[in-house]
Amino acid sequence: MDSFIETFHIDWKIIIAQGVNFIIVLFVLNYLIVKPLKKLMKERSLTIIGGLNDAKLNKELLSNTQKEYDIVLNKAKMEAHTLYQEGKVEAENKKRKMIEDAKEEVDLMIQNGKKALEVEKIKIIDEAKQEIVSLVVRATEKLLETHKDENFDDKALEQIKKI
Amino acid sequence: MTTENTKDELNTVKEQHNLSVDVKEIESKPASEEVTTESTLFAEPIANFGSFTVTNSLFTSWVVVFVLIVIAVIVKTRIKKIPRGIQNLFEVIIEGAEDLCDQVTSSRAITNKAFPVVFAVFMFVLLNNWFGILPLGGFGLVETLEHGKVFIPLFRSGTADINGTLPLAIMSVIGANIFGIISIGLWKTINKYVNLKALGSIFTKIKKDPSVLMTAPIMFAVGILELVGEFAKIASLSFRLFGNVFAGEVLLASMGAIVAYVLPTPFLLLEVLVGVIQAFIFAILTLVYYTISSMDHDEDHDEKHESNKEAKFSDTGSPDISKEVFEGELSGVH
Numbered sequence: 240m241d242s243f244i245e246t247f248h249i250d251w252k253i254i255i256a257q258g259v260n261f262i263i264v265l266f267v268l269n270y271l272i273v274k275p276l277k278k279l280m281k282e283r284s285l286t287i288i289g290g291l292n293d294a295k296l297n298k299e300l301l302s303n304t305q306k307e308y309d310i311v312l313n314k315a316k317m318e319a320h321t322l323y324q325e326g327k328v329e330a331e332n333k334k335r336k337m338i339e340d341a342k343e344e345v346d347l348m349i350q351n352g353k354k355a356l357e358v359e360k361i362k363i364i365d366e367a368k369q370e371i372v373s374l375v376v377r378a379t380e381k382l383l384e385t386h387k388d389e390n391f392d393d394k395a396l397e398q399i400k401k402i
Numbered sequence: 403m404t405t406e407n408t409k410d411e412l413n414t415v416k417e418q419h420n421l422s423v424d425v426k427e428i429e430s431k432p433a434s435e436e437v438t439t440e441s442t443l444f445a446e447p448i449a450n451f452g453s454f455t456v457t458n459s460l461f462t463s464w465v466v467v468f469v470l471i472v473i474a475v476i477v478k479t480r481i482k483k484i485p486r487g488i489q490n491l492f493e494v495i496i497e498g499a500e501d502l503c504d505q506v507t508s509s510r511a512i513t514n515k516a517f518p519v520v521f522a523v524f525m526f527v528l529l530n531n532w533f534g535i536l537p538l539g540g541f542g543l544v545e546t547l548e549h550g551k552v553f554i555p556l557f558r559s560g561t562a563d564i565n566g567t568l569p570l571a572i573m574s575v576i577g578a579n580i581f582g583i584i585s586i587g588l589w590k591t592i593n594k595y596v597n598l599k600a601l602g603s604i605f606t607k608i609k610k611d612p613s614v615l616m617t618a619p620i621m622f623a624v625g626i627l628e629l630v631g632e633f634a635k636i637a638s639l640s641f642r643l644f645g646n647v648f649a650g651e652v653l654l655a656s657m658g659a660i661v662a663y664v665l666p667t668p669f670l671l672l673e674v675l676v677g678v679i680q681a682f683i684f685a686i687l688t689l690v691y692y693t694i695s696s697m698d699h700d701e702d703h704d705e706k707h708e709s710n711k712e713a714k715f716s717d718t719g720s721p722d723i724s725k726e727v728f729e730g731e732l733s734g735v736h
Contacts, residue, residue: 247564248444252454257560258569260463264470265522271474273518275481276489276496283483 437544437551441652445563446554448543458542463560466529496521506686507693512585516692519577523570524685527561531647531677534559535654535670561647561680564640571639574688575632582695590698595632597625639687646680 243249445457477492485493499521503513534557542555560566582591593599600621607614650673657666 246443249568250455250565253445253457253460253563253565254569254572256454256460257463257566258573260467260560261522261526261570261573263467264526265519267467267471267474268522268525269518271478272492273496273521275478276493279481279483280493280497 437553438549439553439555439655441655443648445558445565446545448554448556457563457565458554458556458558459560459563459566462533462557463530463566465557466526466533466560469529470525499524503689506689512693512696516581516689519574519692520685520689523574523688524681527570527643527684528677528681530560530566531681532674533557534562534647534651535673535677537670559647559651561643562651564644567640567644568636570643570684571636574639574684575635575691578688578691578695579632581692585696586698591695593625595625595629597622600625635691639684643680643684646676650676 445459447455448458448461449456473488477488480487480489482489500513500517503517503520504510507513507516536557538555538557541557542553545552545554561570579591582594600618603614604618650669654666654669654673657669
């Protein structure tokens with residue numbers, strides 16, 4: 240052992256000093272490099288993993304939204320088509336009804352016109368009759384006044400008056 | 403350097419290195435004017451603080467520690483979320499090193515615990531190896547010894563001195579055992595070396611299994627061998643590193659002596675690589691010792707025993723059942 244120590248000049252003080260050197264290096268590297276960098280790398284990894292998960296979720300969300308959009312769009316198209324068809328049918332019905340109403344109104348107007356014409360006709364006939372009667376009466380009166388004699392039959396006179 | 407200073411230093415050197423030459427005798431002899439360079443097996447002293455001798459290896463280690471502190475402070479102050487420059491380099495190193503450690507430990511938990519030590523070992527050894535081969539041969543002291551003036555370089559790798567590698571190896575092995583105590587407990591760690599459990603099994607298992615009388619002492623002896631093995635680990639770690647780095651420095655000095663500047667260049671590049679490899683080997687061996695220490699051999703043994711039993715059972719069928727059937731058949735015959 241002595242020869243070994245003598246050959247290699249083993250000095251416990253230097254061994255302790257070298258040990259202290261290594262311990263200093265261990266603490267310095269651990270607290271200034273390894274721990275902070277590992278912490279940072281872990282945080283970064285978590286951020287990346289989180290970002291990837293978010294991207295995946297966003298992709299799924301986008302896909303779902305796209306599907307929903309398509310569904311809503313198709314639904315809207317269907318509804319629009321239904322509404323259009325309904326509108327069309329309603330418009331047809333309305334058109335038909337309006338035409339029918341117009342026809343009815345026209346018929347009514349025609350009938351009313353006919354009635355009015357009939358009434359007017361009757362009225363005119365009555366007036367004409369009255370006029371004729373009054374004319375006949377006047378003419379008869381004048382005739383009677385001008386040809387007043389005893390031969391004139393009283394009965395005939397009465398008949399003329401009736402007319 | 404004055405004559406008195408030289409005399410004092412030489413006296414110190416003489417005391418520390420047991421030189422049998424008297425200083426007065428040196429003074430009486432005319433010192434050779436030619437300054438020679440020697441490759442010594444030990445680090446040369448360059449200064450004294452009382453009884454504490456500073457060797458060129460220790461000085462290099464201090465420089466390495468200083469450089470590492472500066473690098474660490476620079477990295478710490480420049481840490482940003484988006485890595486750039488030196489932070490990027492260290493992130494790549496740490497990430498790669500952790501993946502490599504995972505391959506050795508097969509467990510990220512062990513890697514996380516052992517990594518700071520292994521990384522520090524690697525960086526400390528690597529920089530020490532590289533600082534030893536820095537072409538700063540001109541910096542040093544000229545000492546007058548018995549055989550003339552000797553040039554003592556200021557930089558000698560911290561790992562080219564056994565006083566530098568021995569504490570690393572000791573701390574590596576002791577650290578591994580402390581890690582073992584933390585991981586598997588004090589009792590199991592002690593039992594690895596002084597296998598009291600094996601000795602105790604003589605009394606508890608002798609009725610069931612008399613062969614324990616043979617196996618228990620062997621197990622106990624194996625434990626003692628394990629204890630000797632721990633010292634072997636210290637010796638192998640320290641001498642491997644010291645031998646390789648010192649041999650590299652001697653090789654460079656020899657090549658430089660043959661043809662200066664030109665011939666050492668390829669060897670210098672080789673030594674750069676050797677420095678990395680030796681640091682890597684030291685760090686990986688440290689990690690291996692940490693991993694071995696954190697393993698419970700008893701559990702492994704029990705698991706193996708159980709798996710062997712199961713394998714035997716599945717291969718040949720249950721021996722107990724066949725025995726019962728056989729005995730049943732016999733009773734039927736009788």
